[in-house]
Amino acid sequence: MSDNLQQIVYISSAEHPFTDEEFAEMLGAIRKNNEKLGVTGMLLYKDGDFIQVIEGQEDVLAPLFTKICRDNRHYSIVEMMRKPIVERQFKEWSMGFHHINSDDPRLEGFNRFFDDDTETEIDPGEALNLLLVFRE
Template structure:
């Protein structure tokens, strides 16, 4: 078996091209999960009011081209890469792609509400983005 290459983790945020229905979200997820399982990619996707935040993990040679494809995906725009780093272990290893459609009144959002704030000067902190994703991992 080939030596495992470097594990990478990429976190990004983006805006949905239109407000997604639950059906659209589940169809998209089914495709993502199938693809991720084939390429040993893990992660978590959160969706709230037209905003996506996603973490993807996998071997570098898989993740780099995958992220290029994600950036070109017509279903979202304004893709902002928050973090790209080498990781010793996967943090979402049990998820081909975990998913939560978050409602504004979700108590887990309490300390992260400003995260989805649409103000122009809003700076998104990469560590905070990871913490938000981890809150929904369980």
């Protein structure tokens, strides 16, 4: 535990539909980098949309999130939540990943996260809850 442990949750849209090979390559690089930096988290992808949580030391996460925001593989990046945490919620994952199908029963009640409706405001706590559902 650390006094400056932090968690960031964000959503974004993929620049193009990702193939399984692109995911494998991307996740391999992310996991290697995260292990080196002591970062944990989870990435969900559905129909061209991402939702991700990253956890780590504040001095590591700030520049990492800046780098993530500059990554041209996605756009419309919205930081949903940035908060100090006492304990990691995704400590088992250097970067957990789920490619979600539309019929996944775990999506019940969370479908609006992947809608193109920009009018609907998304609760940051619900965004984290969605990621926690897929942690198990």
